[in-house]
Amino acid sequence: xxxxxxxxLDYMIVLSTIVFFIGLMGVLIRRNLITMLIGVELMLNxxxxxxxxxxxxxxxxxxxxxFFALIVxxxxxxxxxxxxxxxxxxxxQFATVSVDDVDELKY
Amino acid sequence: xxxxxMIFIVLAAAILVFSVLAITSRQILRAAIYLLFVMVAMAGxxxxxxxxxxxxxxxxxxxxxxxVLIIFSILLTSQINSRLALPKxxxxxxxxxxxxAGIVLxxxxxxxxxxxxxxxxxxxxxxxxxxxxxxxxxxxxxALPFEVISILLLAALVGSIFIAQKKKT
Numbered sequence: 001x002x003x004x005x006x007x008x009l010d011y012m013i014v015l016s017t018i019v020f021f022i023g024l025m026g027v028l029i030r031r032n033l034i035t036m037l038i039g040v041e042l043m044l045n046x047x048x049x050x051x052x053x054x055x056x057x058x059x060x061x062x063x064x065x066x067f068f069a070l071i072v073x074x075x076x077x078x079x080x081x082x083x084x085x086x087x088x089x090x091x092x093q094f095a096t097v098s099v100d101d102v103d104e105l106k107y
Numbered sequence: 108x109x110x111x112x113m114i115f116i117v118l119a120a121a122i123l124v125f126s127v128l129a130i131t132s133r134q135i136l137r138a139a140i141y142l143l144f145v146m147v148a149m150a151g152x153x154x155x156x157x158x159x160x161x162x163x164x165x166x167x168x169x170x171x172x173x174x175v176l177i178i179f180s181i182l183l184t185s186q187i188n189s190r191l192a193l194p195k196x197x198x199x200x201x202x203x204x205x206x207x208a209g210i211v212l213x214x215x216x217x218x219x220x221x222x223x224x225x226x227x228x229x230x231x232x233x234x235x236x237x238x239x240x241x242x243x244x245x246x247x248x249x250a251l252p253f254e255v256i257s258i259l260l261l262a263a264l265v266g267s268i269f270i271a272q273k274k275k276t
Contacts, residue, residue, distance in 0.1 A: 006111040010218050012152075015119050017213045019126050019145075021206040026130030028202035029194040034135060034181055038142050041173060042126050045149055048165075056156040058222055060229030063240055067249045069161055070241075073168050074256045078263035080173045084180045085267035091184040092273075 012053035019046035033087050033097040037080070044076045114155060121148040133190045135181050143174045160237045 019042060026039030048069040055065025087097055094102050122145055129141035146169040153162035181187075194202075230236060244250045 006109055007115050007155075009222060011115065011119070013217050014214045015122065017217065018210055019122060021209045021213075022123075022126045022130060024209065025202045025206040028205060029198045030130065030191075031194070031198075032135065032191055034177060034184070035130070035138055035191070037177065038129055038138055041142060041169075041177075042129065042145065045146060045169070048161075049149060049152060052153055052156050052158055052161060054222075056158070058224045061225055061227035062230070062247055063232065063237065064247075066158055066161055066232065066237065067241065067252070069158075070164060071252055071256055073164055074260060077168055077172060078260055080176055081263050081267045082270070084176055085271035087180055088183060088271045097184050 009053060009057040012057075013050060016046040016049040016053070019043075019049070031098050031100055033083075033090065033099060033102075036099070037083050037087070040083075041076065041080065044072060044079075048072055111155065114151070118148045118151045118155070121145075122152075133193070135185055135191060136178065136187060139174060139177045139181060142177070143170055146170045146174065157232050159232070160234055 023039045023042030023046065026042060027036050030036050030039065051065040051069040051072070053065075055063065055069075059065070090102055091097055096102070125141045125144040125148070129138050129145060132138040132141060146165060150162040150165040150170070153159075153165060240247055241249050241253055
């Protein structure tokens with residue numbers, strides 16, 4: 001498979017850059033904890049494209065980017081589980097998941 | 108227009124359109140479903156780069172795990188037919204400025220930089236190679252990160268159960 005001749009590496013990294021900043025914008029403009037979490041997941045995913053693309057285009061003789069992407073995915077799963085546990089706990093205490101209304105440190 | 112290029116354009120367009128929709132949709136359940144589409148399209152990109160195992164893990168873990176978890180938390184915490192408030196104008200303005208400036212700056216730097224590729228012959232990325240390297244302890248072996256990740260996942264599991272449980276009064 002000669003992906004290198006068809007699609008340059010630049011396409012992949014520009015695509016992942018755009019998705020990363022779309023996710024960042026999602027974190028910045030949204031006020032709901034769950035939609036902010038969706039933005040964070042977009043950012044984590046875009047970084048995985050970078051790992052896979054650098055592995056495939058620059059160092060096809062080893063699998064380091066592949067394993068980095070796998071480890072990032074596992075950490076993202078752990079992060080999502082913790083975040084959702086926190087969101088459920090916050091909802092139980094404040095009856096909302098909007099960050100503007102969650103402004104007390106000690107309940 | 109050749110086959111791989113066309114597939115890449117379709118996947119990239121799907122990723123971009125659905126990720127913008129995921130952060131702008133005013134119905135929170137739809138945002139989660141758009142995130143699911145983004146992740147499926149990214150699995151397609153991994154298939155294009157010959158990383159079958161990575162694509163399978165992406166589908167199982169993200170599309171099957173994290174999105175379902177997000178949907179569950181939406182069902183537990185939100186009214187389904189309520190619409191999210193529109194973002195404040197200043198938030199939207201500064202968020203868009205940050206995103207566009209970041210995209211332009213980072214893309215310009217990355218495109219101008221030439222990445223040197225190695226000349227060593229490539230190896231196959233089939234499941235046999237992935238599995239033997241993942242559990243190898245020698246050079247290019249990833250047994251230690253594999254075990255550390257398993258401990259991290261266990262800690263995250265216990266921690267999230269502890270955080271989400273009801274406090275006994």
